[in-house]
Amino acid sequence: MTTTEVRSATHPLARLTAEEIAAAAGIVRDAGLVGGHTRFVYVGLIEPHKDDVLAFTPGDPIERRVRVLLLDRSTGDGRDVTVSVTGGAVVQSVEIDGVADGQVPILEEEFGAIEPILAEDERWVAAMTTRGLDVANVRAVPLSAGSYFEEEFGHRIIRVLGFFQADEADLPWAHPVDGVVAYVDLTRGVATAVHDHLDLPVPAERGEWNAEPHAQPTRTDLKPIEITQPEGPSFTVDGDEVTWADWRFRIGFDAREGLTLHQLAVDGRSVIYRASIAEMVVPYADPSPVRFWQNYFDTGEYLYGRFTNSLELGCDCLGEIHYFDATFAGEDGTPKTIANAICMHEEDYGVLWKHTDLFTGMAETRRQRRLVVSFFTTIGNYDYGFYWYLYLDGTIQLESKSTGVVFTSAFRGDEHPYATEVAPGLGAPYHQHLFCARLDMAVDGRVNTVYELDAVRQPMSAANPYGNGFTRSRTPLRSESQAQRTADATVGRVWHVVNEEARNRLGQPVGYALHPMAGPVLLADDNSSIAKRATFATKHLWVTRYDAAERYPAGDFVNQHPGAGGLPAFVANDRPLEGEDVVLWHTFGPTHFPRPEDWPVMPVDYAGFTLKPVGFFDRNPALGVPASTSAHCAGQEPHCT
Template identity: 60%
Template sequence: MHPLDRLTAEEITAARALLDDAGLLGPTTRVPFLGLEEPAKDEVLAHRDGDPVDRTVRAVLLDVATGASTIVLASLTRGEIDWQHAVDPAADGQPAILLEEFIAVDEIVKADAGWVAALKRRGITDLDLVRPCPLSAGVFDIPGEAGRRMLRVLSFLQHRPEDHCWAHPIDGIVAYVDLTERRVLELIDHEDLRVPQEEGNYDDPAYVGPARETLRPIEITQPDGASFAITGDVVEWEGWRLRIGFDPREGLVLHQITLEGRPVCYRASVAEMVVPYADPSPARYWQNYFDAGEYLLGQQVNSLRNGCDCLGEIRYFDAVLADGDGLPRTVENAVCLHEEDFGVLWKHTDLFTEAQETRRQRRLVVSYWATVGNYDYGFYWYFYLDGSFQLECKVSGVLFTSAHVEGSPWAEQVAPELGAPGHQHLFNARLDMTVDGVANAVDEVDLVRLPIGPDNPYGNAFTRRFTRLANEADGARDADPALGRVWRIGSAERTNRLGKPTAFVLHPAGQPALLADPDSSIARRAAFATRHLWVTRYDPQERYPAGELVNQHPGGAGLPEWMARERDLDGEDVVLWHTFGLTHFPRPEDWPVMPVDACGFVLRPYGFFDRNPALDVPESVARHCH
């Protein structure tokens, strides 16, 4: 067994039994999170086949009757509870939201006389067609809320059971729900807005119209099979080697990425994401969601279908996850692995020799999709023949809608009477880099324009400026497309044949970071989203950029705490935390279901090789070419 092997169903069952035997599971105890506690990096790197492995799990437990929660570390190998911490919800935050709490909200609000009366005033009496939407509460210093386990609830209306309710927001009213006491704490009935009537049933031929008949089939075939090899969780392809992991919070995790036998990145994941909305109205000012920390991205994973979600010669990995009772459940076809053509890799027609050479690019794709409420997110890691690798996050699904208010600066009209507030989708990738070893250094690289002068008499010169990020005090950075800013992660121990450090360069997209005011609640809680890059010294306890318990945490946890230590970075074991994403002002073309929009970043080798590593790629011999 390898220390990073994914938890099996048997191990999850054993973990539950261990927690139960220790008296930690009562009749009202639920398990919002149970996952592998990965050993420290030095232990994993020192591991050799056959070495003993201490399999440890981290569990977050919640007593739904009292609201008390506990974090536990337990060794499955030794059958012992190693550590436990009683959570102070006002200071530490709350465990992630449980699926059963979504269901409970429906019962709670429909039993509240004030909420029912507010709907009746709007002409809504059939509660079976009302869909309360339970949403994370955040922290806004509202008297009486500190320490309570809460959700805030906006609602939508169906015309009939198969009607998509997102077309009919019941706007201007929100219920603040205490989940432990199972009651509505406060009802905000701010404004009586007409419920939009037009339907948006994108899966109904009567709404969509007849399907096109002009698209001919595209078939992706590999008659001789795929070029990759799989051994357990380990994938090998064209010099790349990586280990597939899957975490209930982060979703897909890639471990120990190497290229031609040389380490590049020890661990890569999307450690957090936040979706802050821009509407400051009394019914909506609180809208912001941490889809990893509050809703657990990995738990929302889809089961993929060949020919729809993935195309070609596919291999799948199942995900085994613990449910709210701590019992294993299997999501089949959770992670998709395939390779695909990606156009021209390199090409030249030589003027003097008349030689004509073209090689085609190909990439390995590792991907999964998660659905969090109305939005669907696809996470695609790409590995290329030229030594580059990339993360692309795809956003689709249905807009979170509102009633259209003429002249609103916060929302766009997308259909008659229907609006959709502006918002952002901000992701944070945790990149534990090991470029030719654990000793790395990070340089910020900017383009520099030079004025006309003695050394530049014609004004054509420009150059680059390298700024070493020497310690964590310098480690919070912003992208700057005007300067072509990139970040170079170089080895502190190995050089190429030209005497320069072997390196990879992070190319950011440079889209806006968090747009909320720096003094806002969301800026405190999602500090990671205020900068494009953070560089920290590796610490195995520093796992999540907004802290461990994000749900209803008051803020300041995670990266702000760690950066304040001002640890040295130059030539050390460093972790990069890269924030990137989309700012979305919806358009009519995004309704009733949104075409995929995408964002991400690329890491390219920079002096990691002594020459083009794709010179040995053969000419295409595709059998359909003429």
């Protein structure tokens, strides 16, 4: 690959191309950092500092730097490498301390090694034989180990639960071999322990969605819904840059974070510099010796962007669709491309605004529509969709969609109140899905302050003689120690990000309000291992000063990290926040007490948050939306009202 080709990127935030990924891998090999057992765990763009990106003008030279994480499978040693693709050289190479820093993320190759290891372990075979199971028919499900036992520190460990599979069509999740857990050292390729704690019955009923005895006939009473835009979509795409209505932004993709949005602006004014789902953790509630360790960081431990689905028109997305492919590095360093990884389309969203006036006779209705940018990823049993919505009134929304198959156990009745029975003898343990959105805010510029607003009831008094008065409090979050907050639906708590230096026509500072999802934060005990490792999930909101190096709320290396990484370290110096370049970290997600209706395939469970303009515009920004002229309105009227 020539230097000219490497320098062909037209913007500092342009997604990495296959040629750039191949070049980065080649530079690392040429530097002597790759041996016969070395694997490429992660290859991702090192985004330039915000100052440099905002100062960029087309035609300026662009240096392309790439972060490469390597693993030597023979030793378990990890390495963090910075490569200048345009310069053709390794800039920095740092060995990762597996004890203090944690381990690099888990490889697919390591997952695939588990069953052969356990098939040769006498303890695992004996546990299966005791239950009348052939080890060849037991799927060994490898799961991240967390950080619990000192003798494991510095070693790459996986914990394994078994699931019986009678034939290729049989859904293993329906048949957990509960009571048995194996601990596997991935580097040595051996099981360090197999614990057979309980001999519990293996649930027998099959679990495929179309399996007897509960298969449902396909409905024949639903008529087709067709979504058409005869004149084509309203958006335009120029490389990674998208323009729609008053919105303009850039699409990004990363093997760790998946879909990212950059330089999000409306009406020519910035709102968010960068938005992503920077981490997610799924802690389980079962404290039994078999499962107490179950908590997965699907972003930091598994790099869930690698498992992005290739989307299909008519199934995953409807309408006039624009797809973006996603390119990342395989574990051998060669580029891999997922076709149709990101889906973008418009959709109708009901009434935008409406009024029928008593005095003037005005009767006007305008319809809302939104631009949808989404991707889906599958991590083991669960499937997650992440949908960013942009609206005509300046609203931004993120919606997560959790579906797939719930993780299962043997159901043990009231004596073990940590699971729901979803099929005869089959349990689904209680758990949480806690996502962390990283929102690098830029509300009309980079000088922002965050306020917490609560509704306040006022007691009856001379000023409020009838007791109907209420107002609101507005509290600035002045420093990082003060800006660790929980949501409170009882007072309608929201957080305003405002620019005091930019004013609307009424003299008010312009701003955007974060409307949180006010569900539970992390329910594990504050002294637990998972609370130390997922401290970000103990609060709904953290606010930090911008630092280009602070990307991940649980730290750079989450796998087997001992704790206190990420946000606890970021806020240690308690930086001031008023009138600064601020980043919001918002934790949200469902606490899942499974239902029988969640089996065998779970209907989508929704979670998310909304950002709404507050004083950002001088008045309703959607007044210019035209009346609908659809020929499909009732009575074939020329305008829909």
